[in-house]
Amino acid sequence: MIMKQAATAILGLLGAVGIARAQDADPPAPAPPNPPPAGRSVSWVKLVPNIADDQKQIWTFPARLTHDHYWAPFLGVVAITAGLVAADPWTDKPFRNTNAFHGFNSVLSGTYTSIGIAAVPASLYAIGLWRKDSYARDTALLVGEAVGDSEILATVLKTADRRMRPGEVPANGDLSDTWFESPGGVKVGHGGFPSGHEIAAFSVATVIARRYGKHRRWVPVVAYGLAAAVGFSRVTTLAHFPSDVFLGAALGYSVSRFAVLR
Numbered sequence: 346m347i348m349k350q351a352a353t354a355i356l357g358l359l360g361a362v363g364i365a366r367a368q369d370a371d372p373p374a375p376a377p378p379n380p381p382p383a384g385r386s387v388s389w390v391k392l393v394p395n396i397a398d399d400q401k402q403i404w405t406f407p408a409r410l411t412h413d414h415y416w417a418p419f420l421g422v423v424a425i426t427a428g429l430v431a432a433d434p435w436t437d438k439p440f441r442n443t444n445a446f447h448g449f450n451s452v453l454s455g456t457y458t459s460i461g462i463a464a465v466p467a468s469l470y471a472i473g474l475w476r477k478d479s480y481a482r483d484t485a486l487l488v489g490e491a492v493g494d495s496e497i498l499a500t501v502l503k504t505a506d507r508r509m510r511p512g513e514v515p516a517n518g519d520l521s522d523t524w525f526e527s528p529g530g531v532k533v534g535h536g537g538f539p540s541g542h543e544i545a546a547f548s549v550a551t552v553i554a555r556r557y558g559k560h561r562r563w564v565p566v567v568a569y570g571l572a573a574a575v576g577f578s579r580v581t582t583l584a585h586f587p588s589d590v591f592l593g594a595a596l597g598y599s600v601s602r603f604a605v606l607r
Contacts, residue, residue, distance in 0.1 A: 454578075502539060
């Protein structure tokens with residue numbers, strides 16, 4: 346019963362980022378706190394074409410590195426990811442033989458986090474309809490677009506690297522030999538690198554934080570804090586290595602900020 350109540354509380358917090366706009370002002374249709382992204386039109390009809398255009402931006406990004414001056418952050422992400430990959434066999438071991446995170450893992454299981462991630466844009470869109478708030482509706486659609494873009498990217502990478510998850514490595518197995526070893530052969534999205542939950546969580550958090558964070562300083566803290574909690578849960582449940590989670594967070598942020606919101 347306690348676990349169910351805790352799970353409900355977590356999902357409520359995830360949805361709170363979406364419904365904050367409804368609690369903030371008395372007028373039925375207040376002015377948007379931040380201006381919509383210039384030149385970026387979003388709707389249900391344009392959702393698929395926008396995702397297609399985003400994918401072009403994402404996959405051609407390496408060709409624009411020298412022009413867009415993104416070398417420093419790009420190399421930073423690569424270096425940190427490489428360091429975490431090298432350290433994964435040691436950083437993951439403390440979570441393999443402990444029950445200290447049992448309650449935490451019960452609340453932030455893969456199923457509950459998926460529901461929570463989906464609850465944010467759904468609740469935001471519903472509130473936008475209820476309050477006739479086009480800014481909230483557009484934000485919800487941008488969240489959906491960002492998650493779609495991120496999951497496409499993650500699926501391609503997972504299929505290519507076929508990395509084993511920590512829970513798939515035998516008790517005395519070699520944690521440093523996990524690449525191209527995922528059980529079941531080549532399957533779409535079957536690998537563990539990067540984390541699909543974390544790339545989605547940071548995609549949602551980034552759109553919410555960028556669209557609502559200017560005048561509500563607590564929104565980015567809550568949004569990114571919850572996304573980080575999702576990532577930590579993927580490590581404690583042995584679903585992912587720390588490097589899987591870090592790259593998922595970095596990609597989710599980058600896709601949302603630079604491809605979706607631009």
